[in-house]
Amino acid sequence: MAVEQGLGARLVRTFGFFKKELFSVFRQPRLILILVIGPFLILLIFGLGYRTTPPPFETLLVLPNEEAQLADEADLNEAFGAGITFEGTTTDLDSARSQLKNGEVDLLIVAPEDPLGSLEAGEKADFQVIHGEVDPVVRSSIELLARLSVDEINRRVLSGVVNTAQAESEDVEEPVSALRETTSALVAALETGDRSGADDEIAQLRAELDATEQRTASADSLYRSVGQSLGFDEEQVIGRIEENLEAAESTDQDEALAAARELEESVSELEASLTRAQQLDANLLVAPFGVDVVQVNDVSMEPGIYYSPGTIALLVQHLALTFAALSLVRDRQLGLTEVFRASPLASGEALTGKYLGFGSIAVLVAASLTGAMLLFGVTVRGSWLMYAAVLMLVIVASLGLGFVLSGVSRTDSQAVQYSMLVLLVSIFFTGFVLPLEQLAVPVRVISYMIPATYGIQALQDLVFRDVAVDPIILGGLALYALALMVGAWFVVRRDVVSVRT
Amino acid sequence: MHAPPTSRTVVASGLTKDFGDGAGVFDIDIEIDPGTIVGFIGPSGSGKTTTIRMMTGVTAPDHGELTVLGEKPMSFRRNTRARIGYMPQHAILYPELTLLENLNFAASLYGMPYNRKERIEELVDFVQLEGRMDRLPREASGGEKKRIMLASTFFHSPDLIFLDEPTAGIDPVLRRRFWDRFRELSDMGRTLLVTTQYVGEAAYCDYVAVLANGEIVIIETPEGLRQAAYGGEQIEVTFVSPPSRDLVEQLSRIVGVEGSEPDWVDSRTAHLIVENAGQASQTVLDWAEQNQIALEKAEVFQPEFDDVFVALVADHEETAGGR
Numbered sequence: 001m002a003v004e005q006g007l008g009a010r011l012v013r014t015f016g017f018f019k020k021e022l023f024s025v026f027r028q029p030r031l032i033l034i035l036v037i038g039p040f041l042i043l044l045i046f047g048l049g050y051r052t053t054p055p056p057f058e059t060l061l062v063l064p065n066e067e068a069q070l071a072d073e074a075d076l077n078e079a080f081g082a083g084i085t086f087e088g089t090t091t092d093l094d095s096a097r098s099q100l101k102n103g104e105v106d107l108l109i110v111a112p113e114d115p116l117g118s119l120e121a122g123e124k125a126d127f128q129v130i131h132g133e134v135d136p137v138v139r140s141s142i143e144l145l146a147r148l149s150v151d152e153i154n155r156r157v158l159s160g161v162v163n164t165a166q167a168e169s170e171d172v173e174e175p176v177s178a179l180r181e182t183t184s185a186l187v188a189a190l191e192t193g194d195r196s197g198a199d200d201e202i203a204q205l206r207a208e209l210d211a212t213e214q215r216t217a218s219a220d221s222l223y224r225s226v227g228q229s230l231g232f233d234e235e236q237v238i239g240r241i242e243e244n245l246e247a248a249e250s251t252d253q254d255e256a257l258a259a260a261r262e263l264e265e266s267v268s269e270l271e272a273s274l275t276r277a278q279q280l281d282a283n284l285l286v287a288p289f290g291v292d293v294v295q296v297n298d299v300s301m302e303p304g305i306y307y308s309p310g311t312i313a314l315l316v317q318h319l320a321l322t323f324a325a326l327s328l329v330r331d332r333q334l335g336l337t338e339v340f341r342a343s344p345l346a347s348g349e350a351l352t353g354k355y356l357g358f359g360s361i362a363v364l365v366a367a368s369l370t371g372a373m374l375l376f377g378v379t380v381r382g383s384w385l386m387y388a389a390v391l392m393l394v395i396v397a398s399l400g401l402g403f404v405l406s407g408v409s410r411t412d413s414q415a416v417q418y419s420m421l422v423l424l425v426s427i428f429f430t431g432f433v434l435p436l437e438q439l440a441v442p443v444r445v446i447s448y449m450i451p452a453t454y455g456i457q458a459l460q461d462l463v464f465r466d467v468a469v470d471p472i473i474l475g476g477l478a479l480y481a482l483a484l485m486v487g488a489w490f491v492v493r494r495d496v497v498s499v500r501t
Numbered sequence: 502m503h504a505p506p507t508s509r510t511v512v513a514s515g516l517t518k519d520f521g522d523g524a525g526v527f528d529i530d531i532e533i534d535p536g537t538i539v540g541f542i543g544p545s546g547s548g549k550t551t552t553i554r555m556m557t558g559v560t561a562p563d564h565g566e567l568t569v570l571g572e573k574p575m576s577f578r579r580n581t582r583a584r585i586g587y588m589p590q591h592a593i594l595y596p597e598l599t600l601l602e603n604l605n606f607a608a609s610l611y612g613m614p615y616n617r618k619e620r621i622e623e624l625v626d627f628v629q630l631e632g633r634m635d636r637l638p639r640e641a642s643g644g645e646k647k648r649i650m651l652a653s654t655f656f657h658s659p660d661l662i663f664l665d666e667p668t669a670g671i672d673p674v675l676r677r678r679f680w681d682r683f684r685e686l687s688d689m690g691r692t693l694l695v696t697t698q699y700v701g702e703a704a705y706c707d708y709v710a711v712l713a714n715g716e717i718v719i720i721e722t723p724e725g726l727r728q729a730a731y732g733g734e735q736i737e738v739t740f741v742s743p744p745s746r747d748l749v750e751q752l753s754r755i756v757g758v759e760g761s762e763p764d765w766v767d768s769r770t771a772h773l774i775v776e777n778a779g780q781a782s783q784t785v786l787d788w789a790e791q792n793q794i795a796l797e798k799a800e801v802f803q804p805e806f807d808d809v810f811v812a813l814v815a816d817h818e819e820t821a822g823g824r
Contacts, residue, residue, distance in 0.1 A: 004580070004583075005579040005580050005582075005583050005612055008612065008614070009583075009611070009612020010612070012609050012612045012613065012614065012615070013609055013610060013612055015609065016605075016606055016609025016610065017609075019606075019609075020595065020598065020602075020606050023597060023598055023602060024595060024597040024598065027597035027598075028597060334593055334594075334595070334596075335589060335591060335593045336593050336595075338554075338559050338589050338593070339587065339589060339593055339607070339610070340610070341557075341558065341559045342557040342558060342559050342582065342585060342587035342663075343582060343583075343587075343610040343611060344579040344580070344582040344583045344610070344611060344612065345610050346579070
């Protein structure tokens with residue numbers, strides 16, 4: 001007599017599918033090899049072989065004529081940094097272009113023909129950077145490199161100007177020193193009530209002040225602008241000296257003495273500022289601000305390490321999705337759905353068994369990949385529990401997506417094609433290679449249809465940042481997994497219960 | 502075939518599944534009682550599998566009424582499905598599972614508990630696959646795969662068993678063993694619906710439904726089929742030497758044989774259609790003895806079912822063509 005179809009029978013059926021899926025997969029080592037080891041090796045080789053910095057551009061400097069000489073080659077190499085290696089200089093632009101076209105060099109830097117003339121005409125003297133790159137990423141780095149290089153050239157030119165100004169400012173020491181001595185004499189004269197002597201000192205001071213201003217004219221504007229940036233206004237100090245001089249001419253003895261003492265302070269201030277300006281490093285003056293980029297965590301972000309959580313999410317998704325998609329299609333192709341339909345099997349039992357079977361395999365693979373990640377020295381900084389929960393959700397959602405895709409696949413080769421398509425979409429749209437933020441918002445809809453998108457974000461947070469996973473990401477993934485599970489149930493139900501007429 | 506309506510295992514009326522272009526089954530009327538073996542015999546494409554698929558709830562009919570085990574197959578309850586065993590036409594096995602694992606999986610589909618060892622041994626013995634159950638399907642022959650499918654179908658001891666060409670590719674000895682088993686199950690009250698292309702297997706059935714072009718040509722007992730095909734029973738009369746015209750005329754006038762035009766197989770042997778072959782053959786023997794006619798034999802003749810089948814189908818096609 002037939003067995004009563006109670007809970008026990010349901011569990012037997014569910015476990016039957018679980019066991020069957022496990023056996024089916026483990027009896028196909030080649031399939032596991034292709035699905036897991038293959039993509040893993042590809043990504044590993046990519047991670048090991050990928051260089052974060054592009055190779056330097058082999059560059060030819062094109063000068064307007066033989067006489068023109070910006071700097072020697074070594075100096076230029078230093079100026080342009082590691083991004084460029086100079087292959088030489090030439091004055092023949094046509095020949096240089098031909099070399100560029102033939103791939104002998106990567107870049108041409110064409111110096112401005114008459115930089116001084118341009119400056120005198122109030123125009124910038126432009127360097128021209130010529131390249132033949134079509135790759136947008138390389139093109140962007142050339143543009144950035146060109147801007148940085150020109151900044152470096154500008155800095156070097158300015159540095160030279162400052163050095164000249166500093167040399168000239170040494171001439172100012174004598175008149176400023178005389179200013180200070182005459183001011184002291186003025187104070188002494190006013191303190192003793194020698195009005196006539198004081199007037200003589202004031203006249204001398206005016207002459208010395210004119211001489212000081214004349215001597216500093218060439219470097220003054222530079223110092224002035226730099227000084228203002230640093231909080232010292234030389235023009236204001238000289239103006240104050242002139243005001244103090246006028247006040248010191250007062251017939252009121254006390255008023256004149258007070259002005260003379262203020263004058264003494266202002267001169268000292270001017271002298272001190274000139275001394276400081278002379279002592280400043282020219283390079284610092286023209287580029288006073290640097291930048292120090294600090295990473296809040298101490299994770300070394302070599303590509304192999306950075307991509308490891310993403311790789312795990314991606315591989316686990318690919319494996320689960322492919323197994324799920326192939327499984328239902330194979331059942332259909334083998335004709336087993338006919339047997340299922342005639343049996344007491346319920347779609348929920350078949351689906352649960354398949355979820356458990358493939359889920360167990362995916363968990364094993366995820367655990368192995370995590371172990372490999374730990375061996376490479378990458379630790380999970382966040383909660384391990386959350387790490388496991390995220391991976392479980394990625395697995396459940398991926399299985400659901402696979403089952404849904406099997407609903408539109410007629411053959412196993414179609415199912416594999418769909419799974420490869422999802423893998424391709426995952427590489428570009430999940431934030432695995434390119435940041436999600438660089439995708440236009442409507443396009444991100446595609447991203448969030450891929451379970452790995454949630455997984456990569458969450459795992460990167462957990463592995464590198466030790467921050468709580470964004471509840472929207474976690475909740476979104478859970479909801480998506482649930483929605484796919486419902487979709488999968490409909491697909492299985494169609495195969496197991498309903499009838500195609 | 503005739504039991505109270507409530508106890509009938511299968512009742513179909515006007516059952517139709519139209520695939521278009523003349524393919525499908527049309528207006529099937531059949532009633533099957535418990536404990537009978539019904540054979541569905543017909544050429545390829547005659548609608549045997551489609552009929553079975555509708556009865557198992559695998560395919561929905563387009564028209565007509567159908568109840569199986571008192572329920573409509575498309576809305577079978579789970580417990581009702583558990584009372585049915587279905588063996589599809591083609592061996593459907595998971596290629597990565599061994600024959601034993603496939604058998605176990607099939608058992609689990611029906612919720613069979615895990616203490617299956619004895620049952621497995623019994624079934625493996627029945628299908629004669631001892632020592633070969635650890636092989637993968639690709640290592641097994643077509644017949645062995647069929648045997649595993651048959652064992653899978655019987656595993657849960659169903660009350661109603663649908664077997665779609667179970668003996669195809671099976672050697673004659675084992676085929677006979679299968680039919681013996683079917684008879685045992687039938688004797689135990691199980692109902693079996695068996696399709697076959699081996700027309701000779703009609704002899705093992707209680708009833709035979711002959712299908713052609715999607716229609717049931719006839720449903721009869723095997724003997725009834727013969728009668729229907731030839732208009733009565735047959736006897737075979739063999740003379741010691743070729744009979745004279747006069748002797749043949751005398752034979753045609755014998756009571757129970759009269760009106761039957763002898764069908765001469767050779768110069769000495771003729772087949773005659775009679776109402777009761779047993780009586781008629783005895784009458785002929787008596788006639789020969791009384792008249793001292795050198796008769797080698799006069800006995801009941803059972804024509805091959807192949808011939809019966811061909812005659813029935815030809816007659817059906819002639820009738821259908823005439824319509």
